[in-house]
Amino acid sequence: MEIPYTVEPRPDTGLYNAKLGIWLFLASEVMLFGALFSSYVLLRVGATTWPHGYEHLNIPLATVNTVVLITSSVTMVMSWASLAMKNIRRYRLYMGATIALACVFLVIKGFEYAAKFEHGLYPSASTFMAIYFTLTGLHGLHIVGGVIVNSYLLGPGSRMWKTDPARFTNRVEVAGLYWHFVDLVWIFLFPVLYLL
Amino acid sequence: METAVDESIRKHVRVYVTVFIALMALTLITVTLSTLHLATPVAIVVALCIAGIKASLVAAYFMHLISEKKVIVAALTLTVVLFLVLMVLPVSHFADRGL
Secondary structure (H helix, E strand, O other), rough: HHHHHHHHOOOOOOOOHHHHHHHHHHHHHHHHHHHHEEEEEEEEEEOOOOOHHHOOOOOHHHHHHHHHHHHHHHHHHHHHHHOOOOOOOHHHHHHHHHHHHHHHHHHHHHHHHHHHOOOOOOOOOOOOHHHHHHHHHHHHHHHHHHHHHHHHOOOOOHHHHHHHHHHHHHHHHHHHHHHHHHHHHHHHHHHHHHHO | OHHHHHHHHHHHHHHHHHHHHHHHHHHHHEEEEEEOOOOOOHHHHHHHHHHHHHHHHHHHOOHHHOOOOHHHHHHHHHHHHHHHHHHHHHHHHHOOEEE
């Protein structure tokens, strides 16, 4: 049986189903990260002292990671635009760049974590480090998830371009919406944890 | 017909590049301001405002929210309200106790 409304919009919502689905998923993600941000506020407001992020964390590395992630958002949206212009070769280039940038982000984060561990700064070291590792760890897991989905869409999943290009373009758009959300979360994590 | 679609996508691409430059500039401003070590309340307000602008740019243009269907905007409006409740809860807890 065919899955309905993968390309043509559903008459009542005006959207193809996957797009409504991903937005509802992202709404639930907002509440997931919202709960953790709320915990951060509770811990910070309730603490007698709170360290400045720049005293413990590496701002230059985090700034580079911010640039890397924003750039990956641009390459992701460009990969969708390439498909919309029927250019699969350029799509592969931009999608490959998105995955590569995501890996760069993870490697830099790995260096940051390693430096913390070297100094004995584990999640158990302080409330600040606990919330830092929780928030950045969950965000990092989201990056890993994005890399897996994007790699599928670059590799075996791209076969759909030959059989159903409109549906494949929509798949890339939906993956892109998720990826931009991951970027959006980092846009808040960076100042909250590192700069304030 | 196809060229009209292509032209519309090309316009999109120009917007993406402009938004990218704006995001980079705002990142630079945030980091530069943080080196000034402003008083914590001021620093928090400024940093969160800039982050809010950056997030709005990503949502509006990269995620195409600016031209998205009403059903999505409605679902997200509810989400934003609930998110704000989550943010206010811990602060109101301490305000209640007069801390």
